[in-house]
Amino acid sequence: MAPFGKLRENWLRPFFFFGNNLLSLIGGALTTASAATLIGFWVVAFFGHGGSGNPYVGIIFDLCLPGLFVLGLILIPIGMWLRRRHLKVTGQLPTQYPQIDLRDPRFRHGLDIVLIATVINFIIVGTGSYRAVAHMDTPNFCGQSCHVMAPEWAAYHVSSHQGVACTRCHIAEGIKGFVHAKVNGTRQLMQVAFHSYPTPIMAEEKLPPAEVTCLSCHNPNKFIGDKLLVKTSYADDEQNSMTRTLVLLHIGGRDQFGKLSGIHGAHLGRIEYIATDTTHQTIPWVSKINADGSTTEFVSSDAKEPMAGQKRVMDCIDCHNRAAHSFDTPEAALNKAMAAGSPNASLPFVRKEGLALIKADYSSQEDATSKITVGLENFYQSQYPAVWSGQREQIDQAAGTLVKLYGENVFPFMKVTWGTHPNNIGHNDYPGCFRCHDGSHTAKNEKSISNDCSLCHNLLAVDEANPKQLADLGMQ
Ligand code: HEC
Ligand code: HEC
Ligand code: HEC
Ligand code: HEC
Ligand code: HEC
Known part of the structure; x- marks a missing residue:
């Protein structure tokens, strides 16, 4: 019994004595609340209900929650140290530390603060992370919140896989894929935060093998x-x-x-x-x-x-x-668009002019939008006044299509242009x-x-x- 008594005397009593200050109490509450939230998520993920496969959820699991946890742990000793210094300066340092006693109103008061702060923290930390996780699981998050994915997001929306979640092709099932995706996602988010992401983003490492992605929907033995x-x-x-x-x-x-x-x-x-x-x-x-x-x-x-x-x-x-994410060549993009009716093939030289306009260099998509539109208008105004007055609607429509083709394939801020991503x-x-x-x-x-x-x-x-x-x- 003696060693335990010593521990109580020399460590626990001073710990609770000095720990009874607002900063340490809030620290304790923060640590408890983030730990409880983390454990809650782990349990949910372990039993597979609503567990998220999204790599960016890693930012919450790997950075935010553990960050709050550590922050709380740091606040506790800082508060204790401040209180000890204050008591020492004012000469109030006791020779004997008070017993830990639930009947002591000051101890109970401290306990109340921890309990209330923990509940409040838990509600904030818990709902905050739950909402963030739910949001990160939508394709909108993958493609939109993160502007560096703009090229893949745009190309995805014109592909036959526009209804397939990004995670179905990009993340392997099972623990290994899960951890890999988490680590990767966190790294990528740090890159975005510190603007150190590569431009253009290329597929550096291959996707998980087709058996666990493509073949979950496609039958490899189908005879076409x-x-x-x-x-x-x-x-x-x-x-x-x-x-x-x-x-x-x-x-x-x-x-x-x-x-x-x-x-x-x-x-x-x-x-x-x-x-x-x-x-x-x-x-x-x-x-x-x-x-x-x-x-x-x-x-x-x-x-x-x-x-x-x-x-x-x-x-x-x-x-x-x-x-x-099928990006086109300018020729193929324009051929397909013209075959579908716009730019209308009845506009003289629209293929030649259109191709030159979408192939030119622009500083941004906004720059391209105005210069392509003005460029096409100027061409018909100066070279074909009759067409300019007679087929105005078709010219507007053609300009709109050219802008759209450029916008789906060229992203100057990511250095993605025609031909950046080869199609095999x-x-x-x-x-x-x-x-x-x-x-x-x-x-x-x-x-x-x-x-x-x-x-x-x-x-x-x-x-x-x-x-x-x-x-x-x-x-x-
Ligand atoms: C049908 C499967 C599939 C879906 C769904 C999918 N991708 Fe991809 N993704 C691929 C393939 C295949 C590659 C190219 C891999 C390679 O060349 O090694 C790729 C490459 C990428 C790249 C690397 C850059 C590049 O263009 O090569 C990014 C970034 C990317 N995808 C983001 C996304 C995002 C964001 C979504 C959801 C909006 C998504 N992907 C949905 C299959 C898919
Ligand atoms: C979640 C289910 C799903 C997954 C996963 C998936 N596909 Fe598809 N795929 C589809 C659907 C749905 C279509 C559209 C079928 C249609 O339009 O008839 C399609 C169409 C296609 C087509 C024909 C149209 C085209 O774009 O040329 C190809 C090729 C194809 N998928 C390849 C792949 C490859 C390669 C992968 C793995 C990287 C993959 N798919 C993963 C569901 C899926
Ligand atoms: C050696 C190259 C090659 C490999 C490997 C390959 N494909 Fe294809 N696949 C093609 C080509 C080429 C086409 C026709 C492309 C076109 O329609 O323009 C095609 C067409 C398709 C189509 C569309 C069929 C249709 O009726 O339009 C689907 C779906 C498809 N492949 C799925 C798959 C899946 C799933 C795998 C993996 C099990 C796979 N392919 C592996 C070359 C390949
Ligand atoms: C290893 C297979 C393979 C061989 C060999 C091959 N082709 Fe092709 N070729 C393809 C595929 C696949 C496509 C369809 C591409 C697509 O879906 O857009 C294609 C498309 C084409 C097209 C259509 C034009 C276009 O814009 O896509 C032409 C023309 C063509 N090939 C010519 C040839 C000639 C000429 C040869 C002989 C020197 C040849 N190919 C050898 C696989 C092959
Ligand atoms: C990584 C290399 C590689 C790529 C890329 C590739 N092939 Fe092949 N392909 C082979 C090899 C190797 C053979 C077997 C050659 C042999 O037996 O002499 C083969 C065989 C074939 C055969 C069957 C020939 C036969 O004798 O029956 C066809 C058809 C074919 N390929 C089409 C394609 C098409 C279409 C593409 C592009 C969409 C493509 N291949 C891309 C390596 C490749």
Whole structure:
């Protein structure tokens, strides 16, 4: 009993004696309230009800609540020290510290303050963090509150995944993904707070593997077969001459007999590669697992030994890397918009002028908005007065569309411009499929990864004004 008595005499009594001051009491209340809130969240997250997968929620768990907790812990000794100094200066330091006694009104008074302050703190800290967590879980938070995500947010809204929560593709399930996302989210928020984020933001590390993201919605064994792509283009002449390219893509997949074929059938789970840059545009080494379990390695003719970089098994996002954030090239963006009716192809030279206007350099989106609008108006006013007076509405509409295309693709403050984010799905605008299928990735047996134009598609028509196939299909 003796050691415990000593502890009580020398430590606990002075602790409670000096601790009985407003600052220490508030500190104690702050610590208790933030600890209770943290524990509450942990319990909720542990049982999986309403636990949040959002990385930015990390700012609350990893910084705010622990911060308040530590702040409270610091306030306690500061208050004690101040009270001790005050009593010493005024000569009121007791030789013997009073007993801890619930009947002592001064002790009870202190206890009351702690209790009341804890309840108030708990209500403030608890509801404050609960509301923040709930808010951070909405896509609005990911995309909007954080202006550095403006490019991805804009592109997301014109993609077929606009209804899919950011966290479904960006965060793996399970504890590991959860912790990883928390650490990452906190780091990113610090970067935003201290303006040290990279511009542009590139996908530095790959997303979690497709099995835990894409495949939770898409069936990898679906047989898609052939798909007809109709690409409409406009030329730089006065009439904005329209042509069409028809591509019959052999997407394939796994058919009802289990046989793999086509683009989807050829890669999944069977191809490994090494890339030497972060966006995986340069791929010097590729390996294929053959049906009999052996492997064939293909090495690019300009590969440098030794090859630095991690091996990666090819999955959905190696081709569909822009599934949710598809930025266009200026040509493709304008072609699609004109095919949809605006800018209207009846406006002379609208394709040539429009393209020059959206490709020009502007200091900001606001700057672009005014200069694109004025630029197009000036062109028709000075070169085509009759069109300017007769087709005013279409000119306004065209200017509006050009501004919109620019606004969806170029973000000067983030240094995101046309072409910043390469799209891997084809090979005309970016290396894409030709990162490997360029005919110069060769195996020991001299065979190379094929570059044959009919491997992936049949080109039914290339830049034809009136492809007869479209008429045959009744699609004209
Ligand atoms: C359908 C899946 C999917 C959804 C939903 C999704 N993303 Fe992405 N995101 C991707 C892929 C794929 C990449 C590119 C990864 C790569 O190239 O390695 C990416 C890349 C990014 C990047 C890196 C910069 C870049 O453009 O490459 C940011 C930032 C980003 N996404 C933010 C968001 C935000 C914010 C949301 C929600 C508004 C969101 N993402 C929703 C799949 C998705
Ligand atoms: C939460 C469910 C969900 C997840 C996760 C998801 N998708 Fe989708 N995906 C959809 C839906 C819904 C569509 C639209 C289908 C439609 O319009 O017919 C779609 C359409 C697509 C399309 C065709 C349209 C296009 O944009 O070309 C591709 C390709 C695609 N997804 C790839 C992916 C990839 C790659 C991933 C993983 C990075 C992924 N999806 C993750 C639900 C999902
Ligand atoms: C080797 C590259 C490659 C890989 C890997 C790949 N795809 Fe595709 N996928 C394509 C191409 C090319 C298209 C056709 C693009 C187009 O429509 O313009 C396509 C089309 C699609 C479509 C749209 C089909 C339609 O009917 O329009 C979906 C959905 C899709 N892929 C999902 C997936 C999923 C899920 C995975 C991973 C299991 C995957 N893809 C892996 C190249 C790939
Ligand atoms: C990382 C490298 C890589 C990329 C990128 C890639 N492929 Fe492949 N692809 C391969 C390899 C390796 C093979 C197997 C070649 C062989 O067996 O000779 C292959 C095979 C194919 C085949 C099947 C050939 C056959 O004989 O049946 C098709 C079709 C194909 N790829 C289409 C595409 C398309 C379309 C893209 C772009 C959307 C693409 N690939 C991107 C590496 C790649
Ligand atoms: C490894 C597969 C692959 C090979 C080999 C290939 N292509 Fe393609 N090509 C594609 C894919 C995938 C697309 C569709 C891109 C998209 O969805 O926008 C495409 C689209 C096109 C287009 C449509 C135009 C456009 O703007 O997208 C043309 C033209 C074309 N290819 C020409 C060729 C020629 C010529 C060759 C032979 C030198 C060739 N391709 C070889 C995969 C391939």
